[in-house]
Amino acid sequence: MTQTQEKSARFIKGIGPKRFEALNRLGIQTIRDLCYFFPRRHEDRTSFLPIAEVDRGKDVTIRCQVLALGVRPLKQVSLFEMVVGDQTGTLQAVWFNQPYLKNQFKVGDQIILSGKAERYQNRLQLSSPDYERVQEGEAEGIHAGRITPIYPLSEGLAQRSLRAAMKEVVDHYVSGEIKEFLPEEIRRKHGLMELAVSIKAMHFPEELPLLEAARKRIIFDEFFIFELILLSKIRSIQLKERARPFKNDLDLLSKFSDVLPFQLTQDQAKAINEIFSDVTKEVPMNRLLQGEVGSGKTMVAAFFLYLAVQSGLQGALLVPTEILAEQHFQNLGSLLNSLGVSVALLTGSTEEENRHQILLGIQEGTICILIGTHALLQEDVQFKSLGFVVIDEQHRFGVRQRAKLMLRSPRPHLLVMTATPIPRTLGLTLYGDLDISTLRELPKGRKKIKTYWVDRNKEKEILETIRLRVQEANEQAYILFPLVDELDRFNHQPNLHEQYTVSAATKEYERLRKGIFRNVSIGLVHGRLNKKERDQVMQGFYKGGIKILVATSVIEVGVDNPHVTFMVIENAERFGLSQLHQMRGRIGRGEKEAVCFLFGHPTTEEAGKRLEILTKTDDGFVIAEEDLILRGPGDFFGTKQSGFPFFQSADLIRDAEMLTVARNEAKHLLDQDPSLVASDHQRLVEEMNYRRVKFQTQ
Numbered sequence: 001m002t003q004t005q006e007k008s009a010r011f012i013k014g015i016g017p018k019r020f021e022a023l024n025r026l027g028i029q030t031i032r033d034l035c036y037f038f039p040r041r042h043e044d045r046t047s048f049l050p051i052a053e054v055d056r057g058k059d060v061t062i063r064c065q066v067l068a069l070g071v072r073p074l075k076q077v078s079l080f081e082m083v084v085g086d087q088t089g090t091l092q093a094v095w096f097n098q099p100y101l102k103n104q105f106k107v108g109d110q111i112i113l114s115g116k117a118e119r120y121q122n123r124l125q126l127s128s129p130d131y132e133r134v135q136e137g138e139a140e141g142i143h144a145g146r147i148t149p150i151y152p153l154s155e156g157l158a159q160r161s162l163r164a165a166m167k168e169v170v171d172h173y174v175s176g177e178i179k180e181f182l183p184e185e186i187r188r189k190h191g192l193m194e195l196a197v198s199i200k201a202m203h204f205p206e207e208l209p210l211l212e213a214a215r216k217r218i219i220f221d222e223f224f225i226f227e228l229i230l231l232s233k234i235r236s237i238q239l240k241e242r243a244r245p246f247k248n249d250l251d252l253l254s255k256f257s258d259v260l261p262f263q264l265t266q267d268q269a270k271a272i273n274e275i276f277s278d279v280t281k282e283v284p285m286n287r288l289l290q291g292e293v294g295s296g297k298t299m300v301a302a303f304f305l306y307l308a309v310q311s312g313l314q315g316a317l318l319v320p321t322e323i324l325a326e327q328h329f330q331n332l333g334s335l336l337n338s339l340g341v342s343v344a345l346l347t348g349s350t351e352e353e354n355r356h357q358i359l360l361g362i363q364e365g366t367i368c369i370l371i372g373t374h375a376l377l378q379e380d381v382q383f384k385s386l387g388f389v390v391i392d393e394q395h396r397f398g399v400r401q402r403a404k405l406m407l408r409s410p411r412p413h414l415l416v417m418t419a420t421p422i423p424r425t426l427g428l429t430l431y432g433d434l435d436i437s438t439l440r441e442l443p444k445g446r447k448k449i450k451t452y453w454v455d456r457n458k459e460k461e462i463l464e465t466i467r468l469r470v471q472e473a474n475e476q477a478y479i480l481f482p483l484v485d486e487l488d489r490f491n492h493q494p495n496l497h498e499q500y501t502v503s504a505a506t507k508e509y510e511r512l513r514k515g516i517f518r519n520v521s522i523g524l525v526h527g528r529l530n531k532k533e534r535d536q537v538m539q540g541f542y543k544g545g546i547k548i549l550v551a552t553s554v555i556e557v558g559v560d561n562p563h564v565t566f567m568v569i570e571n572a573e574r575f576g577l578s579q580l581h582q583m584r585g586r587i588g589r590g591e592k593e594a595v596c597f598l599f600g601h602p603t604t605e606e607a608g609k610r611l612e613i614l615t616k617t618d619d620g621f622v623i624a625e626e627d628l629i630l631r632g633p634g635d636f637f638g639t640k641q642s643g644f645p646f647f648q649s650a651d652l653i654r655d656a657e658m659l660t661v662a663r664n665e666a667k668h669l670l671d672q673d674p675s676l677v678a679s680d681h682q683r684l685v686e687e688m689n690y691r692r693v694k695f696q697t698q
Helices: 017-025 031-035 099-104 159-172 184-190 195-203 208-240 251-258 266-279 297-310 322-337 352-364 399-406 424-430 456-472 486-492 505-514 531-542 577-584 605-616 620-631 656-672 679-697
Strands: 041-044 059-073 078-086 089-096 110-120 123-127 130-134 147-150 286-291 314-318 343-346 369-372 386-392 413-418 435-439 450-454 476-480 522-525 548-551 564-569 595-599
Touching: 017 159, 031 159, 059 089, 059 099, 078 099, 147 159, 159 195, 184 656, 195 208, 208 656, 208 679, 251 297, 266 286, 266 297, 266 413, 266 435, 286 297, 297 314, 297 322, 297 386, 297 413, 322 343, 322 369, 322 531, 343 352, 386 399, 450 456, 450 605, 456 476, 456 564, 456 595, 505 522, 505 548, 522 531, 531 548, 564 577, 577 605, 577 620, 595 605, 605 620
Parallel strands: 089 123, 286 413, 286 435, 314 369, 314 386, 343 369, 386 413, 450 595, 476 548, 476 564, 522 548, 564 595
Antiparallel strands: 041 147, 059 078, 059 110, 078 089, 110 123, 110 130
């Protein structure tokens, strides 16, 4: 750890106890933290505009002379006024409640002012502009007459005083305290600035090209360190841990394929080859299998569950909900049973006597495959020889929960599945410690889901069509809402537009049940139902007893029901783009054409774009890219799961090319020095450890 990391920011000139406390709220405690507390933007205040050319509404910088000044008391405030001029004209500048400024200026001073020009009582003025006095022989200014940093603030911090403190840090601490950690070969190869120079330029650049060069270095560092941490984790597993290799026998794939009622897609075959290459080695596999709902991920996983058993091992499939576990058990159980593989289901609802028999079978090895929910993670679930773990929709499980299945010796091979297509740049960060296989191709015969963004006045016509189809053609429908009840509306959207209220699922269910669907079996499911009630309704819908299901987004990860041909999403603008796509993917699973109707009245441009995109494409990968652009990485899976405070300067969209470069360099470095024990890599290891700790505490 460098000295900078140990020194408190409390003792920097200009940072007293109160400012230090305010900085702590921003996560800043040390001088090192201050060095990396970069401005949110810069203003170019180097070009001086003649006063005669100053126009209302523009940010301007002028160099002028003080002609007159004074403090004028108003009703509740004081007003410090200054009249300034240059060779082209005069202008007034005003500051509210800062009477002490009178003592900092005198008539005749040469000053620089920067601020927004406004018109007041038919004359132009600058309100509370930044200022800098100009004197012969005086050092370069801080606040005006230069490319000026604008810092993020919190309560207790003012831009001007913080900027002065940061200038103190840059002038007197950076060069002596910040140590270079990037190997010189990498810096030369990519034309990267020295670290101390880049940090100075990130705060107070002498020119804009210098700022861009500095930003390039800082962005590379963030990506490079991040990828080193993730890839080191993989190498550590590869060096220290071992898995039981599966049989290197692809003839078993033919035997498996023979019992399938369909032919594997080319994408499935490619993914199988990639996974097969991993599981036949002693190095534990860590792989993500991503693909749309219906792309066939489960069948890929099923083959390797079968292959694990043929290799004398056991397998586990962990899923987030009981109803999904039951569906997998029905489908996979039947398939694997036909191949002579014993399969059991374990959930929180499993009766005690049955549970005891399952635990015994797993421990003795008479049960080969265990499918279930969090119940698989209990301490008393002991496998005889667990060799393969599949986790479906892994973001629904915590890191520690997953570790309960994985921290075994030998270590099981791991396959993580997700139906949320992930843009490449996000995949390298969210799943940087996993290799990625992708299924883009949907099974043959899968029909495109027609999607329409419709106005509310079409509701009666659409619901009448659905009523006829569910009664006469044995079809089913979802009607989805973003909220459970009226209370949520006020809890989550206090600033909702007065003219547009969100229909609550519970209220609308009653309206539909007593109205247009009074002769149709209709059910309601949402997250506040207890588990038994929710599962009962979902099972009724899955078996066809319930024709129309009114629901919240709890069905986003749910059962496959081939009879569902209609979906209505109320207040569709309230859902995220990827979430809308996931919900839409729950219909159209059978032979009949499916239609999705989006009812929405977007009040923002972004919300309108989401609905428009959904009507134009059903390609989940295109949608994922668009969603990343619209929402940014921090919200793609929710800020907490993304954890992107690690990237302060880097942008996963704008800097995608740099991410790839940094990842390749990280791979190359670890190929040369897998444990980073070389003496010239010690500072790099210190930097990794520092950022890892900092990242985890944010």
